[in-house]
Amino acid sequence: xxxxxxxxxxxxxxxxxxxxxxxxxxxxxxxxxxxxxxxxxxxxxxxxxxxxxxxxxxxxxxxxxxxxxxxxxxxxxxxxxxxxxxxxxxxxxxxxxxxxxxxxxxxxxxxxxxxxxxxxxxxxxx
Amino acid sequence: xxxxxxxxxxxxxxxxxxxxxxxxxxxxxxxxxxxxxxxxxxxxxxxxxxxxxxxxxxxxxxxxxxxxxxxxxxxxxxxxxxxxxxxxxxxxxxxxxxxxxxxxxxxxxxxxxxxxxxxxxxxxxxxxxxxxxxxxxxxxxxxxxxxxxxxxxxxxxxxxxxxxxxxxxxxxxxxxxxxxxxxxxxxxxxxxxxxxxxxxxxxxxxxxxxxxxxxxxxxxxxxxxxxxxxxxxxxxxxxxxxxxxxxxxxxxxxxxxxxxxxxxxxxxxxxxxxxxxxxxxxxxxxxxxxxxxxxxxxxxxxxxxxxxxxxxxxxxxxxxx
Numbered sequence: 001x002x003x004x005x006x007x008x009x010x011x012x013x014x015x016x017x018x019x020x021x022x023x024x025x026x027x028x029x030x031x032x033x034x035x036x037x038x039x040x041x042x043x044x045x046x047x048x049x050x051x052x053x054x055x056x057x058x059x060x061x062x063x064x065x066x067x068x069x070x071x072x073x074x075x076x077x078x079x080x081x082x083x084x085x086x087x088x089x090x091x092x093x094x095x096x097x098x099x100x101x102x103x104x105x106x107x108x109x110x111x112x113x114x115x116x117x118x119x120x121x122x123x124x125x126x
Numbered sequence: 127x128x129x130x131x132x133x134x135x136x137x138x139x140x141x142x143x144x145x146x147x148x149x150x151x152x153x154x155x156x157x158x159x160x161x162x163x164x165x166x167x168x169x170x171x172x173x174x175x176x177x178x179x180x181x182x183x184x185x186x187x188x189x190x191x192x193x194x195x196x197x198x199x200x201x202x203x204x205x206x207x208x209x210x211x212x213x214x215x216x217x218x219x220x221x222x223x224x225x226x227x228x229x230x231x232x233x234x235x236x237x238x239x240x241x242x243x244x245x246x247x248x249x250x251x252x253x254x255x256x257x258x259x260x261x262x263x264x265x266x267x268x269x270x271x272x273x274x275x276x277x278x279x280x281x282x283x284x285x286x287x288x289x290x291x292x293x294x295x296x297x298x299x300x301x302x303x304x305x306x307x308x309x310x311x312x313x314x315x316x317x318x319x320x321x322x323x324x325x326x327x328x329x330x331x332x333x334x335x336x337x338x339x340x341x342x343x344x345x346x347x348x349x350x351x352x353x354x355x356x357x358x359x360x361x362x363x364x365x366x367x368x369x370x371x372x373x374x375x376x377x378x379x380x381x382x383x384x385x386x387x388x389x390x391x392x393x394x395x396x397x398x399x400x401x402x403x404x405x406x407x408x409x410x411x412x413x414x415x416x417x418x419x420x421x422x423x424x425x426x427x428x429x430x431x432x433x434x435x436x437x438x439x440x441x442x443x444x445x446x447x
Contacts, residue, residue, distance in 0.1 A: 081317075085315075085317040
């Protein structure tokens with residue numbers, strides 16, 4: 001008797017997550033500038049995937065399956081936030097310091113253009 | 127052709143994958159920027175990995191995600207970065223149409239072959255499963271890779287060394303002996319530093335797990351090694367671990383270790399009368415684990431060095447020797 005309620009919860013929450021993904025994709029396609037698009041994308045990673053994971057939690061074996069799903073969500077959060085920051089920084093740096101158009105337009109070199117002096121700590125695996 | 131009785135809702139994800147894959151492939155061919163095509167290529171690999179999971183081939187899925195998508199994508203991006211801007215233009219429409227047609231032709235040929243197999247398709251699976259207890263290995267894929275077809279895996283382990291030599295050969299004369307310069311000159315980015323500090327320990331654990339679990343579950347030395355290599359390269363890109371100078375001895379020793387150990391184990395098998403790469407009964411599992419463990423190490427090191435690229439002639443690569 002608890003089964004249908006749990007399944008209903010899963011269905012509703014996963015559907016909500018899918019809705020967030022759809023909205024985020026719409027934002028990615030329709031927003032005007034790169035930072036807004038990144039915002040849409042990372043928001044989707046956070047909320048859409050979070051809701052889908054939340055909906056799936058009651059459907060998996062308790063300790064291991066649950067932890068794996070939460071781990072997947074946390075890793076996706078970390079990766080999304082990091083790439084969002086890196087891309088955002090590159091976009092801002094590219095806007096302030098435009099590199100030759102042929103490089104940014106044709107080959108997508110824009111993210112590699114800002115070349116500050118290297119500050120590498122010598123703590124390598126040597 | 128399609129039996130309506132075979133339809134079930136379980137096929138919906140498969141149908142979506144079957145539509146998504148050619149769509150993405152088309153995007154890769156039609157993309158107007160090389161970088162976009164490369165991103166599409168990586169996406170194709172990841173979706174393809176999902177398709178392999180749906181087909182029950184988790185071993186292949188792991189390899190596709192780690193090597194076919196991640197590693198190959200990284201190498202291609204590195205190649206794009208090295209191209210001078212004027213040659214980094216996407217190929218002309220005619221060439222792209224020809225490439226697309228060639229891909230379609232190859233896919234159609236493969237599809238024709240698969241569809242023309244007799245029913246049931248000929249299989250060596252029962253033979254592969256039959257000897258698993260003697261090997262002490264539970265995953266038939268691992269048994270094929272390190273026991274039945276060990277010679278192929280030996281070649282794969284060795285081939286990374288000539289590839290590394292080839293990549294190092296691209297170094298300009300004056301830069302030889304220095305550090306790979308791919309990540310030199312990148313400003314430290316705190317976000318990336320944080321990511322590496324969190325991800326790298328996890329990646330090492332996942333990599334070792336992938337190798338260790340391969341005796342009974344999907345996984346393997348190549349998958350595990352490439353995960354560790356990816357973490358190492360991330361650490362290099364974040365400036366947390368400078369790539370070793372190519373003149374150092376330890377990266378070279380580690381890169382050839384797998385081939386040496388593999389050939390040693392194989393020769394010992396021949397000396398003991400089990401044939402080259404034949405394992406003595408009872409010792410099969412420990413030997414397989416030994417070979418796989420050294421393979422992980424060699425693959426991680428050589429792939430990391432492959433991704434770091436040749437030593438460059440940036441100003442600082444010489445002085446930091």
